[in-house]
Amino acid sequence: MKTNRLEAFSDGVLAIIITIMVLEMKVPHTVDLAGLKPVLPVFLSYVLSFIYLGIYWNNHHHLFQATEQASGGILWANLHLLFWLSLFPFTTGWMGENGFASTPTAVYGFVLLMAAIAYLILERAIIAKEGRESLVAQAVGQDRKGRLSGALNFVAIPLAFVSPWIACGLYVLVALLWLIPDPRIERKLEKREQ
Amino acid sequence: MKTNRLEAFSDGVLAIIITIMVLEMKVPHTVDLAGLKPVLPVFLSYVLSFIYLGIYWNNHHHLFQATEQASGGILWANLHLLFWLSLFPFTTGWMGENGFASTPTAVYGFVLLMAAIAYLILERAIIAKEGRESLVAQAVGQDRKGRLSGALNFVAIPLAFVSPWIACGLYVLVALLWLIPDPRIERKLEKREQ
Amino acid sequence: MKTNRLEAFSDGVLAIIITIMVLEMKVPHTVDLAGLKPVLPVFLSYVLSFIYLGIYWNNHHHLFQATEQASGGILWANLHLLFWLSLFPFTTGWMGENGFASTPTAVYGFVLLMAAIAYLILERAIIAKEGRESLVAQAVGQDRKGRLSGALNFVAIPLAFVSPWIACGLYVLVALLWLIPDPRIERKLEKREQ
Amino acid sequence: MKTNRLEAFSDGVLAIIITIMVLEMKVPHTVDLAGLKPVLPVFLSYVLSFIYLGIYWNNHHHLFQATEQASGGILWANLHLLFWLSLFPFTTGWMGENGFASTPTAVYGFVLLMAAIAYLILERAIIAKEGRESLVAQAVGQDRKGRLSGALNFVAIPLAFVSPWIACGLYVLVALLWLIPDPRIERKLEKREQ
Numbered sequence: 142m143k144t145n146r147l148e149a150f151s152d153g154v155l156a157i158i159i160t161i162m163v164l165e166m167k168v169p170h171t172v173d174l175a176g177l178k179p180v181l182p183v184f185l186s187y188v189l190s191f192i193y194l195g196i197y198w199n200n201h202h203h204l205f206q207a208t209e210q211a212s213g214g215i216l217w218a219n220l221h222l223l224f225w226l227s228l229f230p231f232t233t234g235w236m237g238e239n240g241f242a243s244t245p246t247a248v249y250g251f252v253l254l255m256a257a258i259a260y261l262i263l264e265r266a267i268i269a270k271e272g273r274e275s276l277v278a279q280a281v282g283q284d285r286k287g288r289l290s291g292a293l294n295f296v297a298i299p300l301a302f303v304s305p306w307i308a309c310g311l312y313v314l315v316a317l318l319w320l321i322p323d324p325r326i327e328r329k330l331e332k333r334e335q
Numbered sequence: 336m337k338t339n340r341l342e343a344f345s346d347g348v349l350a351i352i353i354t355i356m357v358l359e360m361k362v363p364h365t366v367d368l369a370g371l372k373p374v375l376p377v378f379l380s381y382v383l384s385f386i387y388l389g390i391y392w393n394n395h396h397h398l399f400q401a402t403e404q405a406s407g408g409i410l411w412a413n414l415h416l417l418f419w420l421s422l423f424p425f426t427t428g429w430m431g432e433n434g435f436a437s438t439p440t441a442v443y444g445f446v447l448l449m450a451a452i453a454y455l456i457l458e459r460a461i462i463a464k465e466g467r468e469s470l471v472a473q474a475v476g477q478d479r480k481g482r483l484s485g486a487l488n489f490v491a492i493p494l495a496f497v498s499p500w501i502a503c504g505l506y507v508l509v510a511l512l513w514l515i516p517d518p519r520i521e522r523k524l525e526k527r528e529q
Numbered sequence: 530m531k532t533n534r535l536e537a538f539s540d541g542v543l544a545i546i547i548t549i550m551v552l553e554m555k556v557p558h559t560v561d562l563a564g565l566k567p568v569l570p571v572f573l574s575y576v577l578s579f580i581y582l583g584i585y586w587n588n589h590h591h592l593f594q595a596t597e598q599a600s601g602g603i604l605w606a607n608l609h610l611l612f613w614l615s616l617f618p619f620t621t622g623w624m625g626e627n628g629f630a631s632t633p634t635a636v637y638g639f640v641l642l643m644a645a646i647a648y649l650i651l652e653r654a655i656i657a658k659e660g661r662e663s664l665v666a667q668a669v670g671q672d673r674k675g676r677l678s679g680a681l682n683f684v685a686i687p688l689a690f691v692s693p694w695i696a697c698g699l700y701v702l703v704a705l706l707w708l709i710p711d712p713r714i715e716r717k718l719e720k721r722e723q
Numbered sequence: 724m725k726t727n728r729l730e731a732f733s734d735g736v737l738a739i740i741i742t743i744m745v746l747e748m749k750v751p752h753t754v755d756l757a758g759l760k761p762v763l764p765v766f767l768s769y770v771l772s773f774i775y776l777g778i779y780w781n782n783h784h785h786l787f788q789a790t791e792q793a794s795g796g797i798l799w800a801n802l803h804l805l806f807w808l809s810l811f812p813f814t815t816g817w818m819g820e821n822g823f824a825s826t827p828t829a830v831y832g833f834v835l836l837m838a839a840i841a842y843l844i845l846e847r848a849i850i851a852k853e854g855r856e857s858l859v860a861q862a863v864g865q866d867r868k869g870r871l872s873g874a875l876n877f878v879a880i881p882l883a884f885v886s887p888w889i890a891c892g893l894y895v896l897v898a899l900l901w902l903i904p905d906p907r908i909e910r911k912l913e914k915r916e917q
Contacts, residue, residue, distance in 0.1 A: 147396075149346050149731060152731050155735075156732055156738075157351055160736055160740055161357075161358065161739075169817065172821045172826050198732060199798055202728055202798070230358075238364075347544030348544045348547060350544075359556070414583040429557065433560045436560035537731060538737070541734055541735050545739055549743075608773075615773070616745065619750060626750055632756055
């Protein structure tokens, strides 16, 4: 089994999730800039989720570039990841529409956490198939960044009940971890091409 | 006619169906965990439908990997399958929003049944084109698992009026039949690659 | 310019249009079969539009299989076709929700007509690029079936004000014209492969 | 990193944005042509946005045809562009539903401007990767047309408060700039193929 159709399907699902989230931003019924004010928290939560989905798409893209073949286990591990990502529009809307209240912010973090775990499972499923000496196993390694992200998300969930802003700060921190380019990975990828 | 565009189109439709279903989960207007309570049955029906669509995507993927060429009949048999799958968001929403009442649960099963029949028709259309000695004909065979699934779905429809939970139990059973990997198929696929 | 990305984009748009239409079928709030009664006309108009979009996808698929290169004009002619097709969910919903009243049924036919014209324009744009001796020019020819479909749609619009059922009968007739396989085209396609 | 998956993902997002906008056109509850009257401004804003997204898709298509490899920076510059384009359904709906009032029309222009800037950033990111002597650098050049479009959008924002129709006139003008084929680009593309 080649991975190209799995990639195309995942691209499709991710593209729809990222675009459907914008439907949670309801068109205001007033025509002045004040009409945008209630939309602002929904917009901010949309930006955050957009960045997360962008990060997942980027990482997924890199991961499968190093993967040669798919097994039944990989297909289901991938669907499991897409399942948790598909809940992003729901939790994004709930958090945004309620102005980052504690419970919705914690539930948002829970779905982030489950997606992070699903991604780690997907990595293990691929390495189990490709072997420990494979390119993908070397590129992924222990995925310390992935584990750290998951841990920060885990910590953020109870902290959302102390203050939702601490939780949101942690979500932003995790996103920044991935947005800032990692020179070691780029180097490894460049080497591979040679 | 090659099958790649048929696969891409089917991937697109399946990706959208799977993602649009989540829109039936309306964002709650309260901010505590109790606000998630009315969403729970919708969520459970979403999980069930997500798994079914994942199974269809997996099987579709396998089926067309063994198919070399498409005919007009195959294109329409495929669209017929996509039609029934496209009704999943509607029946999932109806069943979930009404807490698994008898009639919506039976109608959910009816659409499952029609999709199962459409899949069997698609298999026959492909075998008719590729020939009885073809790879795909050998891989699919009598598709006893597919027929059994259809039969269980058929039985579940009247049983939904006895108790919706019996029907749902059967839907879950059919899903489990496909989720648990089938060693014979994997073996056949591995042989093929050699 | 190759045509593969144009095809992928069109597949995406068509896949979304076909799936978004189902959102017009609102989940009923009652749990008996009578709850499905108001959904029935919406369902029937959905079936009709699904078949039309299936026909367009099939024809589009065949057309671009015979097309080698895209020009700027072809890209825009294709977008023009997608524009009219993108109005299907709106006209389908309007016609279905009002139980096939005259005006919505006529407007539905108008969009069908514009899509048929857009398709003929797309064919001309492709033949202009590929040349009159090209494979695609021979396969398409005068596209008498396409012109006949457009003419029947044109006639149906005023007839919708006499009786919407005459108009709907004509829409169904046009669909049947395309659903019933045309042996001459299949033969031509088979010859081409040799 | 090859660009094909980036293109497929962008196609998916663009296809969904273009189709989701049509959901802002709410099905009227009356059955005469007068029922379409309140839909008209929404329809006109939909047509405008459809054309803009068509232009972006066309330009994106041309740009990546000349691009050989993607870097992390290009992936994020592309996601940044998709982010602003994903706001089109929101601003289109707001502008259309309020009959082209000043503020929504200005906000519409702001998102157009940000998308234009994001596109210029994407071009720079690609040229930075491919080199100043590359095909893509020569084809894009200074992208004076892109800069002019951005400038016109920038001017239109304050003018929306003088008269929304001046702003809309400028939006239409920018669209026409791109719709009318540019012989120099076509020539350059043809030369490249030789």
